[in-house]
Amino acid sequence: MVQYVILFLVILAVMAVMNGFLFLMLRSLARQLKEQVGACFLRQMEFADELYEEKAVRLAKLREEEEMYLGRATAGPLEKQLAKEEAVPGMREVPDQAPAPLRVQGGRRAGYINPNLIRDYRYIKENFRIDTGRAYADVMKEPVDPRAVHYGDICRHMYEVLDFDTVYQVGLLPVEQQHEILYEIFDDEEDAVLRSYVEQHPDFLIVDFRDYLRMEAEMYQDRTVVLAADPAFAREHPEAEVRVDESLGEGIRVLRGSRMYDYSI
DSSP: OHHHHHHHHHHHHHHHHHHHHHHHHHHHHHHHHHHHHHHHHHHHHHHHHHHHHHHHHHHHHHHHHHHHHTTOOOSHHHHHHHHHHHHSTTSSOOOSSOOOOOBOTTSOBOOOOOTHHHHHHHHHHHHOOOOHHHHHHHHHHSOOOHHHHHHHHHHHHHHHHSOHHHHHHHHTSOHHHHHHHHHHHSOHHHHHHHHHHHHHOSSOOHHHHHHHHHHHHHHSSSOEEEEESSTHHHHHOTTSEEEEOTTOSSEEEEEETTEEEEEEO
């Protein structure tokens, strides 16, 4: 009887030791898992922050390029440059005979007036009359390159495939694995676009690649935008996509695909 009691106590002791060991092992595993989850979460948050900062910088740069491309760049840098030139002696030439200042009521003097301004403006109005309707018709007669449009469609489809979730998940992987996954996602024509980009950009970033696809898709598309100085052009050509550009004095500027036809001053 005593032997059975001792055996029972030994079994209980072994089970207690095993349970204690199992408890310690599970506790250690839970601690390691918690640390790994926390580290992974921090890496993902850092990647999200970097992605947001890169997109913000890229968006600001694209907005600036768009303003310059559409001819609506701000005159602030030019005014600053002129101010610097005026502050440096000898930077600006002084005419031999400066026009007399204009006196206004009260004896005050107005700023100097360029006597050639009105003459030049009259000369431009009389000799640079642009037939905007004919210019627009000539541009629309230009044939569209179907290969360029097809290339733009390929880039547009690749851009749509690389949505935010896909870019976020693939961007966490090493570059070699990113290439493998992208080559599996895209077809042969799209793989050729990706391969060309990788060869030209050794430091591959999937965010930059997505922005590249968007710009290529916008550049190589069968779309025509007309920048006009006169709002009447939009009424005369309702079929056209017209934007009134205040930076233009006369004429139109036609943006068709990757080309710009400038009939403006």
